[in-house]
Amino acid sequence: MRIKIEDRNGCSICVISGEVDINTAPQIKKFFDRIMQDKKKKVLINFKDVSYIDSSGLATLVELLKNIRSYGGTLKLSNLSSKIKSLFEITKLEKLFDIVEEEEEAIKSFA
Amino acid sequence: MKRIRIKNEPKNIKATSAKIIGFLRKQKRGLPEDVLFDIKLCIEEALRNAMIHGNRSDGKKPVDISYDIIDNRFIISIEDQGKGFDASNLPDPTKGRNLAREGGRGVYLMYRLMDKVCYNDRGNCVTMEKALL
Numbered sequence: 001m002r003i004k005i006e007d008r009n010g011c012s013i014c015v016i017s018g019e020v021d022i023n024t025a026p027q028i029k030k031f032f033d034r035i036m037q038d039k040k041k042k043v044l045i046n047f048k049d050v051s052y053i054d055s056s057g058l059a060t061l062v063e064l065l066k067n068i069r070s071y072g073g074t075l076k077l078s079n080l081s082s083k084i085k086s087l088f089e090i091t092k093l094e095k096l097f098d099i100v101e102e103e104e105e106a107i108k109s110f111a
Numbered sequence: 112m113k114r115i116r117i118k119n120e121p122k123n124i125k126a127t128s129a130k131i132i133g134f135l136r137k138q139k140r141g142l143p144e145d146v147l148f149d150i151k152l153c154i155e156e157a158l159r160n161a162m163i164h165g166n167r168s169d170g171k172k173p174v175d176i177s178y179d180i181i182d183n184r185f186i187i188s189i190e191d192q193g194k195g196f197d198a199s200n201l202p203d204p205t206k207g208r209n210l211a212r213e214g215g216r217g218v219y220l221m222y223r224l225m226d227k228v229c230y231n232d233r234g235n236c237v238t239m240e241k242a243l244l
Binding site: 021023055056060087105 | 145150151152156159210212214223
């Protein structure tokens, strides 16, 4: 699992590659601790290279969402594969998260 | 049925799911990746529950797995050495405040992604089935 971060138009774009699961959750949490310490307001996670997610991965994203919202930030998710998107639908997490089709669309949609 | 016994070590979760997915790929060439994704996820969720909640992370307690393809259906049983639990008593993670809770989606996903999920009376062995279409 790898995470690349890029700042564009005041937005922190995080591109995760690989699996988001029980094995990688601690590494993902550690990475996003830095984002939260800096109180980044606009955070986008691009899922284009995420091949797998399990309940621990979903739990990590829920925790991250709550933490970012706690200081008034916004988290968006983009480029989910149809399979991963279906997991958000099954678990109803699509109601909790702001899921956008494409990265560019997500960047533009940040207020 | 193929039978394997694994040590209660988290590193065995991925190794076991990879072995079983490898078996399915070999036996049923051309299986949709979405079906394999669902099976992998449910195996890993069930193994994690068995190791952490069932065996309470006790390295001396094994997890027993049996699996096979019968009549074009994948069937797997995962048994731990714990006291068991009542899966019907778990809160629905999609309802009310549960939606914003971090955990509690593993068993729910198993029920939603597999065609059939049942626990034995003691609650320490889960059997899951999925059609291989």
